[in-house]
Structures are given as structure tokens and as C-alpha cells.
Amino acid sequence: MEEHDYQLAIIGGGPASFSAAIYAKRKNLSTAVIAKEFGGQLLWSNEVENYPGIQSTTGYELMKKFQDHVKEYGPDQFEGEEVTQLKRDEEGEGFLIETKGGEVFHAQAVVVASGSRWRKLGVPGEEDLTGKGVSYCTTCDGPLFADRDVLVVGGGNSAFEGIIDLLPIAGKIFNVDIAPEPIADPILKERVGEDAIEGYYNHEIVEIQGEESVSGVKIRDRESEEEKVLDVEGVFIEIGLIPNSGFAEELLELNEAGEIVVDCKAETNVPGIYGAGDVTNVPEKQIVISAGEGAKAALGAYRYLIREGQI
Numbered sequence: 001m002e003e004h005d006y007q008l009a010i011i012g013g014g015p016a017s018f019s020a021a022i023y024a025k026r027k028n029l030s031t032a033v034i035a036k037e038f039g040g041q042l043l044w045s046n047e048v049e050n051y052p053g054i055q056s057t058t059g060y061e062l063m064k065k066f067q068d069h070v071k072e073y074g075p076d077q078f079e080g081e082e083v084t085q086l087k088r089d090e091e092g093e094g095f096l097i098e099t100k101g102g103e104v105f106h107a108q109a110v111v112v113a114s115g116s117r118w119r120k121l122g123v124p125g126e127e128d129l130t131g132k133g134v135s136y137c138t139t140c141d142g143p144l145f146a147d148r149d150v151l152v153v154g155g156g157n158s159a160f161e162g163i164i165d166l167l168p169i170a171g172k173i174f175n176v177d178i179a180p181e182p183i184a185d186p187i188l189k190e191r192v193g194e195d196a197i198e199g200y201y202n203h204e205i206v207e208i209q210g211e212e213s214v215s216g217v218k219i220r221d222r223e224s225e226e227e228k229v230l231d232v233e234g235v236f237i238e239i240g241l242i243p244n245s246g247f248a249e250e251l252l253e254l255n256e257a258g259e260i261v262v263d264c265k266a267e268t269n270v271p272g273i274y275g276a277g278d279v280t281n282v283p284e285k286q287i288v289i290s291a292g293e294g295a296k297a298a299l300g301a302y303r304y305l306i307r308e309g310q311i
Contacts, residue, residue, distance in 0.1 A: 005106045006030045006076065007310060008301050009097050011083050012113035012244075014040020015287050016277025018066040019294030020111045020301075025073035027302045029311075032105055033075050034097060036082040039063050040115045041241065041278065042287060045139070045161075051287055059139075062287070079103070086110065086248045086273075095272065108310045109272045109301040112248060112260060113294055116241035116278040116285075121153065125208030126237075133214025134235045138162035141236075147171050150234035151217050152197075153205060155182035159238035163192050166236070174230050176200045176219055200230075208235055243279045255281050266297040272308070274300050 006029075010020050013035030024031045042048075045059030054062065081099035089096050089106060097105040118136040120126060126134055135141040138152070142165050150170045152162050155177030166173055175182070175197045182189060182201070206218040206227060216229045243259045245252070253261045253269040260275040262268055262282065268275050274297035276282075277290035305311045 004032060004077065006032045007107065007305055008109050008111065009034060009105050009107035010111045010113060011097065012115055012277065013038035014113065014115045014277060014290065015042055015066060016113035016290040016294035018070045019291040020113055020276060020298040021070050021075050022073055023295045023298035025075060029302065031075040032077040032079060034079045034081055034083055034099065034105060037080065048287065083247045086251055108308065109304050111274045111276060111297045111301055112279060113276040114244040114279045116243045119240045119242050121205055121237055123205050123207055125210065129208055129210055129214050132212065133210060133233055134208060136237050138165040138236050142166050142169050145170050145234040148233040149231065150236060151176060151230055151232045152236045152238060154238035155179050155184060155201065157184050157188060160184035160188040160192055162236050162238050163197060167196060173197045174200065174232060176203050176205060178204050178222065241278060245279050266293055266300050272304055
């Protein structure tokens with residue numbers, strides 16, 4: 001089992017991670033960035049219009065700028081590995097990060113910026129028909145449903161951004177959510193318009209139907225319990241994200257949502273470990289917030305290493 005030793009290890013590959021890496025290398029810390037994949041949820045954002053200084057871009061283009069910026073400073077190691085456990089080094093100082101590939105990273109301080117993943121419905125047909133009409137990314141798969149009737153699950157910003165992506169592509173668009181009305185930002189609801197979609201609110205998904213591909217979705221009115229089937233060929237599930245925090249659950253404090261609990265200094269309940277981005281309990285999962293929290297976490301780790309005599 002190969003072991004690597006650094007002053008700082010950063011877990012994750014999104015905006016918070018890259019921001020932390022830039023600040024860490026500007027402080028001349030020996031740094032490893034470890035992530036299953038690089039880009040994070042930002043890669044699935046088609047249009048980004050709220051990042052200061054950049055009026056309009058795509059998620060991919062913005063992430064490319066982040067990556068190019070990081071490469072200028074050159075973290076000591078970029079490792080494309082899935083982290084399976086974060087724990088204390090019981091035989092010495094600092095922490096150990098174990099990966100699925102069997103590598104072990106030793107670090108005196110850690111920034112956890114591992115982001116989040118798509119939340120699933122957990123209804124019959126979802127797993128079997130994933131990739132056969134069920135999708136979690138309108139940006140990726142929307143063009144496959146040209147002129148076809150589709151359903152978007154969810155009433156938040158991600159759902160309505162998905163609907164906007166689908167408007168020039170799909171046929172009829174249904175929108176289903178368990179809430180009494182959509183909670184997306186007003187500007188997004190205005191862009192969609194009242195007549196562009198057929199909405200079923202205070203409804204839940206009962207079953208996704210189909211053999212070789214999606215043929216329909218059974219929904220239920222949560223008040224009357226009346227059920228009906230919507231004839232669609234595509235289902236886009238946009239109901240939020242689950243934090244990627246499982247590898248740290250034995251060490252760090254998590255809230256009920258599975259998010260890592262941090263304070264205003266990005267500190268966790270374990271001195272020397274900092275949290276940043278969508279994996280934490282910081283509200284409003286936005287690119288600019290994640291980037292700011294990543295910078296804060298790296299600076300906090302730097303101060304911690306000074307106090308501990310590691311610099």
C-alpha cells in the first residue's frame with residue numbers, strides 16, 4: 001500500500017476544491033488534490049450567468065478556467081481516486097485518507113470539498129430505466145428527446161433550469177412536484193412561462209413505466225390520492241443533491257441531511273479538518289459561495305499548520 005505525505009490534502013474536484021488548491025499553493029503548502037472525478041456538479045450547468053466578472057458562460061467553460069488557474073500554481077499531486085475513508089493517524093500526527101485503489105495519503109490538515117450527487121426518487125422503474133429514458137441531467141441528455149413528450153420532476157431552480165433547456169427541444173413538457181407550487185426563483189419561472197408546461201403540484205411519482213424504455217409515469221395527487229398516468233418518453237429527475245460525506249461519517253459531525261457541519265471559519269468538529277462547498281451545511285449551493293468557502297478553508301488550514309508548528 002503506497003503512502004504519500006503532504007501538509008494539506010484536499011478531497012474533491014469542484015469549485016471549492018480548486019479554490020482551496022489555489023490558496024494553498026499561494027501559501028507554498030505541499031498539497032494533494034484527491035477526487036473520483038474532476039469538475040463536480042458545475043459540469044452539468046448549461047448556462048452560468050451569476051458568477052461575478054463573467055456575465056455568461058457554460059459550466060464546462062468556467063470549470064476549465066478554474067482548472068487552468070490551478071495548473072499555474074501546480075498542486076504537488078492530482079489523484080483521480082475515490083476516497084473511501086478519512087481518519088486520524090493513530091500512530092502519529094495528522095490524518096489518513098484511504099482510496100478505493102488502495103493508496104493512502106497522510107496529511108497534517110485536510111479540506112473536505114467532496115461536493116454532492118443527484119438525489120433519486122426510489123420508485124419502481126427508476127433504476128431499471130436509468131439511461132433508457134430516465135435521466136438526472138437535462139444538459140447531457142435533453143437533445144436525445146427532440147420533439148418527444150417528457151416529464152421534469154421537481155419545483156426548484158435545478159428543475160426549472162432543466163425545463164428551460166428542454167423548451168426548444170422537447171415536445172410537451174410536464175412538471176411534477178410534491179410541493180403545492182414551484183419554489184424556483186421568479187426569473188426562472190418567468191422564463192418558462194405559465195403556458196409552456198403542464199404542471200402537477202402537490203403530486204408524487206408512484207412509478208416509472210416501460211419495458212425497454214420509458215413509456216409513462218404514474219403520479220398520485222397527495223390530497224385526493226387520485227392516480228393518473230402521463231404518457232412520456234423521458235423523465236428528468238431534478239430533486240436536489242446528496243452530500244458525498246460517507247467516507248467521513250465516523251470522524252466528522254454531520255447534520256440530518258448528511259452535510260458536514262462547519263462554522264463561519266469553515267472549521268469542522270475536528271481541529272485540522274475544514275469543510276467547503278456543497279458537502280457542508282453552508283446554505284445556498286452556489287458556485288461563487290463554494291469558491292469562497294474553499295478559499296476560507298485553505299486559509300484556515302494554513303493558520304492551523306502554523307499554530308501546530310508544521311510550517
